[in-house]
Amino acid sequence: MTLQQLKYLVTVAECGSITAAAEKLYISQPSLSTSIHSLEKEMGVTAFIRSKKGITITHEGEQLLSYARMLLEQADNMKDHFGKGKKRTPKFSVSCQHYSFAVNAYVDLIRHFDSDQYSFILRETQTGEIIDDVANGRSEIGILYLSPDNEAILSKMIKNKDLQFIELFVADPHVFLSADHPLAHKDIIEIDDLIPYPYLVYEQGEQNSFYFSEELIPMLDFPKNIQVRDRATLFNLLIGLHGFTVCSGVIDQKLNGDNIIARPLHFSSQMRIGCIVRKHTILSPYASFYQEALKKHLSI
Known part of the structure; x- marks a missing residue:
């Protein structure tokens, strides 16, 4: 071989x-x-x-x-580490849930490693695919969250695929809604306040269960549900239908616009946002830089 x-x-x-x-x-x-x-x-x-x-x-x-893929990636990482002075084409891939801070950190990465040639991939995808991408070597890092409700299932999957979860940030749940939403004036939103409005969630394909959801609250708690696949569609529906979604509260006005705001949700659970990586592997310089960039954007 x-x-x-x-x-x-x-x-x-x-x-x-x-x-x-x-x-x-x-x-x-x-x-x-x-x-x-x-x-x-x-x-x-x-x-x-x-x-x-x-x-x-x-x-x-x-x-x-x-x-x-894992062996080729590790060989490249070894060349990057020991091949000082040799010009190499930057190459790095991430699979993540739909987080603006993940995009911002990726912008920092590309700016830092900018060159005449590079190959970068950012996949905003479904939770199950994130785990599979990292396990199969399609991405070096995955970004998702664990909570008391999904941790037993996802942690078992992560462990069985010889991956590990590295916590970056603990977030209290927030409601994302439009700036002109009828609830926008509230300092803290209650679950009952949300019942009249459409709940927007990211569709998870064949693994469309609560354990793989990007949102902390099950769809069954609300009578109106809309499933989408991409961030732009979700935000358009937030604005056009007075819909809402539940997420970390980390929001970027430059990326998401002034029309989207976050309000704290009165809910007891928390989100442990972190990276998943393969065990017993050396991270590339790109992965190490990206992890630090994530921490920077999560601390803002």
């Missing part, structure tokens, strides 16, 4: 076909196929099922890809 073979494996998975991967890697298709077959034979697995339409990744292949 070589790092080159692992790179070939990951590239084939990303491209979805041997032909496209060979073109991207500037090698012949037969050479790439031989290299992949050799790796599969050495590992005793079938990573891909080949067909005229391309390739399909097997369950064993997904596991092999997870290790391959």
Whole structure:
């Protein structure tokens, strides 16, 4: 097994076909196929099922890809650490829930490591995908929250995937609503105050249960519910329908605009916002910088 073979494996998975991967890697298709077959034979697995339409990744292949991405990432981190003076292309990926501070920290990261070439990825995605992305090596860091209600389930998933949770910030729940909302004048909002208004939540796909919710309060507590996939849609509905959502209270006026405000919610639970990373790995300089940038924006 070589790092080159692992790179070939990951590239084939990303491209979805041997032909496209060979073109991207500037090698012949037969050479790439031989290299992949050799790796599969050495590992005793079938990573891909080949067909005229391309390739399909097997369950064993997904596991092999997870290790391959981790090893390639660690090799890059080692080069960054010991290869002083050598110019490298910055590369870093994060998967997170929909937090403005995560975006602001990412802006700091890109500005700090700006160069003629770089490859940065920021995925605002569903909670289950965040855990899978980090476990499978698609992202080096994930950002989510734990609470007394979801901690048992999510902590078990995190542990079973050989990840660890690093707490960054403990937040009291707040209500996000428009500046002209009928409740905007209240210093503290009660649960009963919210019942007449649409509750906006981020849709979680197949794992659409309270344990994976980005919001602290279950949808069942309110008669009107709207599920969305992106931040812009949620904020437009907050303004257009006098809707609301429940989150950390960390808000950025430059990113979210003056029309969105946060008000404390009278609710006993708290949100422990933090990072998930793989255990027993060395973080890249980008991941280390990003963690510090998160702490800075969470302390403002």
